[in-house]
Amino acid sequence: MALLDMNRYARQIKLSQIGIPGQETLARSRVLIAGAGGLGSLSSLYLAAAGVGHLVIVDNDRVELSNLNRQLVHGEASLGTPKTASAADRLGRLNSAIQITPAQVMIEEKSIDGLLEGVDLVVDGCDNYPTRQVLNRACLRHTLPWVFGGVQGFDGMITSFVPGSSPCFECIFQDPTINPGTSPQNNGILGATAGMIASIQAMEAIKLLLGIGNPLTNRLIKISGLTMRITTTTLAPNPDCKACSPHRAKKRR
Amino acid sequence: MIIQFNGLTETIPEGLNISELIKFFGEGDPHVIVEQNGRYIYPKNYDTCKVMENDRIEFINPNLGG
Numbered sequence: 308m309a310l311l312d313m314n315r316y317a318r319q320i321k322l323s324q325i326g327i328p329g330q331e332t333l334a335r336s337r338v339l340i341a342g343a344g345g346l347g348s349l350s351s352l353y354l355a356a357a358g359v360g361h362l363v364i365v366d367n368d369r370v371e372l373s374n375l376n377r378q379l380v381h382g383e384a385s386l387g388t389p390k391t392a393s394a395a396d397r398l399g400r401l402n403s404a405i406q407i408t409p410a411q412v413m414i415e416e417k418s419i420d421g422l423l424e425g426v427d428l429v430v431d432g433c434d435n436y437p438t439r440q441v442l443n444r445a446c447l448r449h450t451l452p453w454v455f456g457g458v459q460g461f462d463g464m465i466t467s468f469v470p471g472s473s474p475c476f477e478c479i480f481q482d483p484t485i486n487p488g489t490s491p492q493n494n495g496i497l498g499a500t501a502g503m504i505a506s507i508q509a510m511e512a513i514k515l516l517l518g519i520g521n522p523l524t525n526r527l528i529k530i531s532g533l534t535m536r537i538t539t540t541t542l543a544p545n546p547d548c549k550a551c552s553p554h555r556a557k558k559r560r
Numbered sequence: 561m562i563i564q565f566n567g568l569t570e571t572i573p574e575g576l577n578i579s580e581l582i583k584f585f586g587e588g589d590p591h592v593i594v595e596q597n598g599r600y601i602y603p604k605n606y607d608t609c610k611v612m613e614n615d616r617i618e619f620i621n622p623n624l625g626g
Contacts, residue, residue, distance in 0.1 A: 342626050345625075345626055434625050434626035435626075457622065457623040459623035464620070479600065494625065501626075527620075539598070540598060540600050541600065
């Protein structure tokens with residue numbers, strides 16, 4: 308490892324669970340950030356700062372003024388520009404030693420397999436059910452872990468879906484008509500809400516990449532910001548799940 | 561009987577299942593996630609899953625914004 312990197316990452320290399328081998332693993336890792344909004348903005352900053360070697364930032368929107376209360380990877384100078392270009396510029400200025408690939412496309416069936424090529428892990432920053440469903444099924448096909456996060460108002464939730472070791476997104480969220488929290492009547496959110504969930508997502512991503520600690524597989528955390536009530540729910544695969552049951556059956560055979 | 565509901569002590573009628581508990585508390589979110597004693601309860605089990613004395617029940621409203 309270069310002396311410059313030893314210095315940059317010194318405070319995390321000191322952690323016995325990371326050390327130089329862990330740092331080198333992070334440098335070899337490729338993570339897809341699915342959405343450069345409230346969650347993806349902040350998780351990508353932490354992962355870039357931590358030295359994840361390759362970040363693929365996927366989004367199809369442009370930066371709007373109303374994004375800036377929470378989407379802290381963007382700034383006023385980026386208004387009107389593609390979010391992926393804005394994020395790549397900011398992340399590149401934070402850490403010029405890592406590779407950042409902006410992908411200004413929608414996550415959908417026809418794009419997802421190409422986007423996941425070479426990826427080790429996905430961090431969710433989507434804002435709706437259908438995109439997460441596409442992501443979930445692709446991660447099941449490619450046996451890729453993904454760190455789910457969802458936010459609304461002062462509240463957020465998080466869990467990690469690891470194919471073969473946990474339920475999948477569609478085990479837990481079964482109804483595609485579920486309120487995404489982004490309808491015009493219901494889309495208020497405090498920036499710090501996205502911040503607290505995105506920080507946990509970045510922590511989980513690093514744990515999963517390095518195989519350290521106890522990841523949030525089979526546990527769903529819900530944080531209510533107004534009351535600071537935090538609940539942890541134990542999850543189990545749904546035997547009737549149409550998305551992951553066939554994969555589990557294939558694995559048993 | 562007494563249960564812990566969303567962190568508070570509540571008195572509910574005996575013999576309710578989860579579907580009846582949702583109605584009892586007037587929960588309006590059709591996508592609410594129900595946790596009983598720390599475990600996720602699948603919606604298909606709401607009618608058969610009984611609420612017992614001293615159960616810890618949480619109603620969790622999903623957040624899917626990003």
